[in-house]
Amino acid sequence: MHLDQKVTVTCTDNDTKSNGRIIRIFPNGIDIEVSGSIIKLKKTKPNLYVGSMAGLEFIVKT
Numbered sequence: 001m002h003l004d005q006k007v008t009v010t011c012t013d014n015d016t017k018s019n020g021r022i023i024r025i026f027p028n029g030i031d032i033e034v035s036g037s038i039i040k041l042k043k044t045k046p047n048l049y050v051g052s053m054a055g056l057e058f059i060v061k062t
Contacts, residue, residue, distance in 0.1 A: 001022065001025065001030070001062055002022070002025075003022055003023065003024075003025065004021055004022065004023075005021070005022045006019060006020070006021055007019075007020050007021070007022060007032060007060050007062065008020070008060070008061075009032060009034055009039070009058050009059075009060055010058065010059050010060070010061075011056050011057070011058055012056075012057045012058070012059055013056045013057055014056070018034050018035065019034075020032040020033060020034040020039070020060070021033050021034075023038065028042060028043050029041050029042040029043050029049060029051075030043075030049055030060070032060065037053065039051050039053050039058055041058065041059075041060055047061060047062045048060075048061055048062075049061075049062070
């Protein structure tokens with residue numbers, strides 16, 4: 001995983017997928033940019049990141 005990497009972001013509430021870009025990497029999570037919005041995701045399991053925004057839950061699998 002590296003900066004500016006393209007990832008697929010899945011909304012678990014309505015099963016939609018969007019393309020995102022990693023803009024920050026932390027030891028316990030990542031920040032991604034999707035359509036001009038930044039979503040902070042926390043690492044919950046190896047290769048699984050979960051976050052929320054506007055009442056919706058988003059996941060990224062790497």
